[in-house]
Amino acid sequence: MPLELDFPRRQQQPERLRQQNRQLQQRYGVRGFPTVLFVDATGEPFGRSGYMEGGPEAWLRHANQQLANQPEPPTLELAESYSAALQQAQEKGRPLIVVAEPGTHAGLARRIEALFEHGAFIEMANSRAVTVRIQREGDEAAGEEELEKLDELFESLEVRSNPLQVAVISFEEDEPKLLMQARAIADPRQMTAQIQRTLPEPKYEGGWTEDYELARQAAAATGRPMLLNFTGSDWCPPCQAMEREVLSQQQFKQWAKDRVVLVTLDFPRRKQQDAQVQQRNRQLQQQFQIRGFPTFILVDAEGNELHRVSGYQRGGVEGFTTMLHRHIEGE
DSSP states (O other): OOOOOOOOSSSOOOHHHHHHHHHHHHHTTOOSSSOEEEEOTTSOEEEEEOOOTTHHHHHHHHHHHHHHTOOOOOOOOBOSSHHHHHHHHHHHTOOEEEEEESSOOHHHHHHHHHHHTOHHHHHHHHHHOEEEEEESSSOTTTHHHHHHHHHHHHHHHTOOOOSSEEEEEEEEESEEEEEEEESOOOOHHHHHHHHHHHSOOOOOOSSEESOHHHHHHHHHHHTOOEEEEEEOTTTOHHHHHHIIIIITSHHHHHHHTTTOEEEEEEOOSSSOOOHHHHHHHHHHHHHTTOOSSSEEEEEOTTOOEEEEEESOOTTHHHHHHHHHHHHHTTO
């Protein structure tokens, strides 16, 4: 569905509309006009265009190519069983999200599917929790033993018996702790927000992280911007030079400690990389329209771009941090 965002200079525009357009301009890092963005249903961009010579035919060829290259939407990572979910939650130090159905019920199933297909829920659950879906009837994978273990856990935590049970459980101190329970799933957005509020704050202790979601939460909690480092660590000479001469230096680490949240978005060619990290990095590469490495981008917790620089940066630690500080302070 086409959406036009206008920035007139002489024509009067309602204040609400003007603010909306400015916020979206910042969010997507639009610097010139015309800019055409291709975004998915969750608002994540996967393509960008502008004026092109050659008339409608040339532009439509480009648009069709952008649409053909649209990445597959992320899918929810569900544990195979309650026992497997429990083990993963304890090993990863993450909360457990349990969705327990009383049996085969079309209405409940549709609400669960809507939640499991909701982009914000998928991103939150994959990066910050372990999720399992249990059917009490008609699910051979669950089994009596699995259901007994789940019931024992629910009983110990005093989870109420409801037609549909949604429970968020923490295992931070080896002992289970009930963070949230819900009787039903209504709106996926409301349920996602409710679960998000109950999850423990992500632990960011400084230094570089590959966990973009953790970094975003840390940025929101601390009021700092994120510094995204798009790099090819094992094949890109300018990236390796920046790492050696700037990013690994104690002077840079000390400067960054109380000013930014550091995020590495790596695109290695030889080094093995977790599939989930690889998928997320590719999505962010498309979102921020990264065309070369290294690229450094300052963004706020909402993903609004503040500044970017590409390629090897001369001037060492002092030159790089001075430039970043100027844009952090809005000078």
